[in-house]
Amino acid sequence: MVYTVVIVYDSHPALQGAFAEHQKSQERLESNGEVKVVQVRTKEDLDKCDALVIPGGESTTIALLARLSGLLDPLKEFIKAKPVWGTCAGAILLSKVVTGAKKGGQELLGGMSVTIARNGWGSQVESFEAPLEVPGLKNPEDPFSGVFIRAPVLLSLDQPPEYPPIQVIARLPENVVPHAIPSDATEPLETWFGINSNLEGGGEDPKRVVAIRQGRHLLTTFHPELTRDNRFHEYFVRECVIPGLLST
Amino acid sequence: MTSPASTPVPQGAGSASTPSVPPTRSVQRDGAASSSLGTFGVKSGLAQMLKGGVIMDVVNAEQARIAEEAGACAVMALERVPADIRATGGVARMSDPSMIKEIVEAVTIPVMAKVRIGHFVEAQILQAIGVDYIDESEVLTPADEEHHINKHNFKIPFVCGARNLGEALRRISEGAAFIRTKGEAGTGNVVEAVRHERAVQSEIRKASAMSEDELYAFAKEIQAPLHLLKETARLKRLPVVNFAAGGIATPADAALMMQLGCDGVFVGSGIFKSGDAAKRARAIVQAVTHYNNPKILAEVSENLGEAMVGLTIDDQLKGGHLASRGW
Numbered sequence: 001m002v003y004t005v006v007i008v009y010d011s012h013p014a015l016q017g018a019f020a021e022h023q024k025s026q027e028r029l030e031s032n033g034e035v036k037v038v039q040v041r042t043k044e045d046l047d048k049c050d051a052l053v054i055p056g057g058e059s060t061t062i063a064l065l066a067r068l069s070g071l072l073d074p075l076k077e078f079i080k081a082k083p084v085w086g087t088c089a090g091a092i093l094l095s096k097v098v099t100g101a102k103k104g105g106q107e108l109l110g111g112m113s114v115t116i117a118r119n120g121w122g123s124q125v126e127s128f129e130a131p132l133e134v135p136g137l138k139n140p141e142d143p144f145s146g147v148f149i150r151a152p153v154l155l156s157l158d159q160p161p162e163y164p165p166i167q168v169i170a171r172l173p174e175n176v177v178p179h180a181i182p183s184d185a186t187e188p189l190e191t192w193f194g195i196n197s198n199l200e201g202g203g204e205d206p207k208r209v210v211a212i213r214q215g216r217h218l219l220t221t222f223h224p225e226l227t228r229d230n231r232f233h234e235y236f237v238r239e240c241v242i243p244g245l246l247s248t
Numbered sequence: 249m250t251s252p253a254s255t256p257v258p259q260g261a262g263s264a265s266t267p268s269v270p271p272t273r274s275v276q277r278d279g280a281a282s283s284s285l286g287t288f289g290v291k292s293g294l295a296q297m298l299k300g301g302v303i304m305d306v307v308n309a310e311q312a313r314i315a316e317e318a319g320a321c322a323v324m325a326l327e328r329v330p331a332d333i334r335a336t337g338g339v340a341r342m343s344d345p346s347m348i349k350e351i352v353e354a355v356t357i358p359v360m361a362k363v364r365i366g367h368f369v370e371a372q373i374l375q376a377i378g379v380d381y382i383d384e385s386e387v388l389t390p391a392d393e394e395h396h397i398n399k400h401n402f403k404i405p406f407v408c409g410a411r412n413l414g415e416a417l418r419r420i421s422e423g424a425a426f427i428r429t430k431g432e433a434g435t436g437n438v439v440e441a442v443r444h445e446r447a448v449q450s451e452i453r454k455a456s457a458m459s460e461d462e463l464y465a466f467a468k469e470i471q472a473p474l475h476l477l478k479e480t481a482r483l484k485r486l487p488v489v490n491f492a493a494g495g496i497a498t499p500a501d502a503a504l505m506m507q508l509g510c511d512g513v514f515v516g517s518g519i520f521k522s523g524d525a526a527k528r529a530r531a532i533v534q535a536v537t538h539y540n541n542p543k544i545l546a547e548v549s550e551n552l553g554e555a556m557v558g559l560t561i562d563d564q565l566k567g568g569h570l571a572s573r574g575w
Contacts, residue, residue: 058358061357061533101356226296
């Protein structure tokens with residue numbers, strides 16, 4: 001059986017951004033013969049895919065290129081039917097609501113019931129690396145190196161009935177969070193502090209959440225493709241992609 | 249079960265993944281020992297996010313907005329585009345911080361700004377105002393004829409120009425996280441960018457076929473640090489992201505540089521010195537994504553209005569040969 005994982009980078013699926021890095025990470029999983037990776041630039045490319053990875057890059061550029069290539073609607077349809085993983089810019093595109101968007105707003109693909117802030121940490125000098133404890137990965141005792149580059153910040157995790165439950169996959173260590181208050185937020189700080197999560201357990205600070213799963217979609221605000229550690233790619237294929245293929 | 253996969257991927261932009269050279273220095277964030285700011289990983293990582301994209305020169309917030317709407321993945325804020333620096337002459341310096349800050353405020357995409365070669369105080373100023381990337385650029389008048397900036401000392405990442413592999417690896421050893429061709433800025437003439445990219449690619453191919461003994465000699469010949477040359481030979485590409493710059497004026501120019509192996513494109517004077525800037529900007533963005541699809545390239549090249557006036561690159565070139573600045 002061939003599972004096609006489409007890695008969307010760049011201005012669409014290989015539109016703009018770090019698509020080649022995802023491809024390489026995913027290809028390391030190919031040795032088991034189950035995953036094939038293609039870059040997506042057109043609808044024809046997308047039609048070959050059973051799953052999609054939307055890479056880091058600039059979400060405004062990726063959305064514009066998707067529209068100019070006639071991919072916007074096919075991508076939205078794809079997200080309704082098949083597993084999609086968004087990293088960084090890709091995470092923004094998968095969100096339902098974005099703050100800090102460019103003037104006039106920006107196009108989103110939607111698919112996950114979350115609100116996200118662009119450049120939530122500030123400019124590039126605030127970009128950082130931090131070790132993450134991720135219980136769902138293989139060898140969970142080894143921390144995963146999270147690379148956060150002008151990363152977005154989750155502001156709220158909503159749980160409307162028509163969406164599958166949200167599962168938090170990874171959080172930032174507590175001592176990192178105080179630095180995570182956006183320095184260039186246009187909203188007053190109270191807005192940032194006053195956010196409530198509707199998650200089970202309540203009281204969770206969504207700003208600490210950096211990876212979530214909702215149904216068969218995965219969202220990470222950091223860049224697993226920039227490390228040599230492919231455990232997140234393995235997780236996506238194992239948890240989000242393969243179960244759906246086996247059931248159809 | 250099935251064949252493992254490899255769908256052939258076209259050469260050029262973004263088709264090869266870009267490993268980063270190992271962090272040479274990392275800065276610990278005060279009070280939070282478990283995370284680190286300004287590592288080489290996050291510096292080179294931002295360049296990776298720009299791959300397959302177009303970075304446009306802009307001189308004010310209005311142009312920056314046009315660039316963002318056209319799909320630029322970043323903008324370069326400067327007071328005068330290279331074509332004007334050529335025309336007016338004089339010493340070209342870092343732009344006024346207030347003008348750069350206006351552009352930072354106007355857009356959500358990364359903002360870059362230029363400093364003079366060797367002028368580390370201009371770089372300190374840009375870091376302080378929260379620019380995302382610094383271009384230590386030969387387009388401005390050099391401040392130091394011997395030393396480039398020690399870029400390891402900064403949290404902010406740097407891009408530098410190079411004409412050949414040795415120059416590229418010297419800049420990376422100084423801490424550059426991103427390399428571009430120098431080309432000949434402000435001419436609208438792509439010939440020098442092509443020369444520089446072909447030189448880099450040809451030297452990489454040569455190095456990739458060499459034995460270790462030969463790499464020692466080659467490192468000496470091209471005046472490159474041995475460990476970076478070895479890494480380049482192993483990867484068969486530069487160890488950081490590599491963009492084209494200098495003289496790109498049309499979608500076809502941009503796609504040419506991508507097919508020659510660049511990861512993305514800087515366009516300086518080519519956009520806002522042309523007839524219909526917004527349309528040309530968007531066409532070049534599409535050309536960089538679909539660089540290997542002549543049908544789409546033909547579509548986006550139609551009816552773009554007048555391109556910028558091109559200059560012949562010879563001894564009479566007004567403003568001189570900028571590419572020869574830097575060492």
